[in-house]
Amino acid sequence: xxxEFRVREGSIVGRSHILSGRNCQDALALGQFNFQEGEFVIGxxxxxxxxxxxxxxxxxxxxxYILGQATQLVKLGFGKNLLPSLLxxxxxxxxxxxxxxxxxxxKERLKFIKDHLLFTxxxxxxxxxxxxxxxxxxxxxVVNDEVDFRFQEDAPFYMGYHLIERHLIDLAAxxxxxxxxxxxxxxxxxxxxxxxxxxxxxxxxxxPGVWGxxxxxGLQRKLNVWSGREHKFTDDASIIVLEExxxxx
Numbered sequence: 001x002x003x004e005f006r007v008r009e010g011s012i013v014g015r016s017h018i019l020s021g022r023n024c025q026d027a028l029a030l031g032q033f034n035f036q037e038g039e040f041v042i043g044x045x046x047x048x049x050x051x052x053x054x055x056x057x058x059x060x061x062x063x064x065y066i067l068g069q070a071t072q073l074v075k076l077g078f079g080k081n082l083l084p085s086l087l088x089x090x091x092x093x094x095x096x097x098x099x100x101x102x103x104x105x106x107k108e109r110l111k112f113i114k115d116h117l118l119f120t121x122x123x124x125x126x127x128x129x130x131x132x133x134x135x136x137x138x139x140x141x142v143v144n145d146e147v148d149f150r151f152q153e154d155a156p157f158y159m160g161y162h163l164i165e166r167h168l169i170d171l172a173a174x175x176x177x178x179x180x181x182x183x184x185x186x187x188x189x190x191x192x193x194x195x196x197x198x199x200x201x202x203x204x205x206x207x208p209g210v211w212g213x214x215x216x217x218g219l220q221r222k223l224n225v226w227s228g229r230e231h232k233f234t235d236d237a238s239i240i241v242l243e244e245x246x247x248x249x
Contacts, residue, residue, distance in 0.1 A: 038128035132184035
């Protein structure tokens with residue numbers, strides 16, 4: 001029996017950024033498509049470093065890049081076993097390509113990376129066979145009843161650190177993960193899954209309200225209300241929710 005799933009998304013500027021006139025440093029990319037009689041969903045959230053002058057630029061570029069590359073890889077038949085390592089290598093190579101014109105001096109390169117290429121990465125991939133989340137840095141990952149707040153205090157891992165010479169980075173950040181953390185389960189066991197930026201760590205009581213939303217724009221509307229009327233989310237907040245549609249799409 002074919003099971004139907006619905007996907008909802010939402011993103012808002014944090015109240016601290018509204019008050020300071022800063023752009024939203026989160027980037028969200030989402031794709032849904034049918035391929036070889038199967039349904040695929042790919043979603044990406046990149047959360048830019050608040051210390052970067054324009055970290056949203058790199059976050060937006062890479063979120064779209066990951067969406068495109070992940071789409072190509074699943075269409076070529078790569079799944080949870082090989083896709084994470086391939087996607088990590090491709091994304092890191094893309095970051096190096098972006099930074100390469102700014103290599104005239106270590107100082108210039110470091111400043112460019114700090115201002116534009118530091119962000120966390122969460123990627124959700126649902127295929128007919130498996131559903132998995134790839135994570136680098138902090139944020140929220142929900143898989144069925146398991147909720148993981150990947151809280152890394154104020155020093156999350158960024159893929160962009162791989163572009164910087166080790167002696168220029170704080171010692172605590174030198175032991176970088178060499179790939180994505182992977183959360184996975186067979187799609188036949190999937191009830192719901194979500195990825196979200198780390199702003200949700202301080203708004204945990206709102207998480208039950210993201211499920212069961214039938215209107216296509218319903219999740220975005222909820223975020224607007226939570227921020228505008230209830231003054232929630234000091235930081236930029238983004239979320240992608242995928243769940244079994246037991247009451248219609």
